[in-house]
Amino acid sequence: MNLQETIYKRKSHRSFYEQWVGEETLADIRAFFDRAKRLYPEIPLRMELVEREQVKCILPFVPPQCIAIYSEDSTEAWENIGFVFQQLDLYLQSIGLGSCWLGLGKLPDAESDFRMLLAFGHSKEALRSGKAEFKRKDLSEIADVEDARLEPARLAPSAINNQPWFFVHEEEKLHVYCSTRFLRARALGKMILIDMGICLSHLYVSYPETFTFWKEEAPEQKGLTYIGTIRI
Template identity: 45%
Template sequence: MDLASQIYERKSCRNYLDEEIDLDIIKDFISKCRPLNENINYYYEILTKDEVSVRTPWSAPYYLALYSEEKENYFENIGFVFQQVSLFLQSIGIGSCWVGMASPKKKKSNFVILIAFGKSEKMTRDRSSFKRKDLSKISDYEDERLVPAQLAPSAINSQPWFFKHSKDGFDVYQKKQNILKRQVFKNWNPIDMGIALAHLYVENEETFDFEIKNDFEELKGHTYTGSIKI
């Protein structure tokens, strides 16, 4: 199973076929996903479209409802784990899309976000069609190793990540949004950070490591997320 190749052609799907899919293979993959932080408990439910309140002009036949205990980096952890799932779904011919404007009809505590998924006829795209910031804009200097993060999806394509080279990897920062955008992106952008880190993990599975330093450098206009080795 080559998840890394999915990074370069993945597309957030908003058109789905109303067909049943094998959910057991998805559950099995989720059980094997690596978390960003092993000390954070999280769980998920698979819901149908009838069990979800959706505020988008489209819907999907299935949704992953994601839940987590509230600890440091728990949004990032959700993004990290379930972007692995999104890439897996793509690899077996199932489209998906992170959905911030939806929630389960039956309210439960610790709900974080939904992922829509289902069979779709339009799941891939050419690398040239990605609208992303240049590598020089997401790091202190251009580094091709960051392309997987560069291509990560984010809320309204906000691309909040910034990478600063360190002695043994990168210090990772999230861009601070203005006051108005902060109200929209306050939960979504930390998830986006986890999604970008998932792409770097999938591309560097044997060497990837994440830690939170005490001696990180403050970066104006950004908040520190953690540090990685790839």
């Protein structure tokens, strides 16, 4: 299964076997991370494998290994994390592993640029069988004009599944916005920015030849915060 197809089948996995992922697969995962597209190529970003014993998490399903993500603490860096590691989430599930973003996970001994954990491993759960299994907003709720090209964005995962994205068309461009209310919700912290990067990554994966992202003077929208503009 390729990454595009995985968008329509993936899910958050919350039940893992104790078996470790082998060295060869880990090398493939690192290589995929190196070649994954960046939303902001100039922002430093790195990953490290960590063991469950290093992770502090109230959730009962943490697998034997996790990926720790390190970057700067800026708006763009958090969006970049979502953009790059959602490609990795799709890659992991495309090769038969399970994965789950772990916003509730902490890494007590981590360096100060630690930002996020991604759980992964041999999953006890199956992928989704199709689109009907996704609990998501309708296409008409995520854009000013219903646009079937946004289906991969519609299916993107978000930290508490609140799908904070909204698209506004202007000729061939799409301005991308985030719900200001969710952006300001303290409990969610920077995870909303990761969500925005995740949503954009599904569009990049679906339209790799044409996807471009930049910032410009976009029209203000009530209740929404501008993130950037894309062409797909």
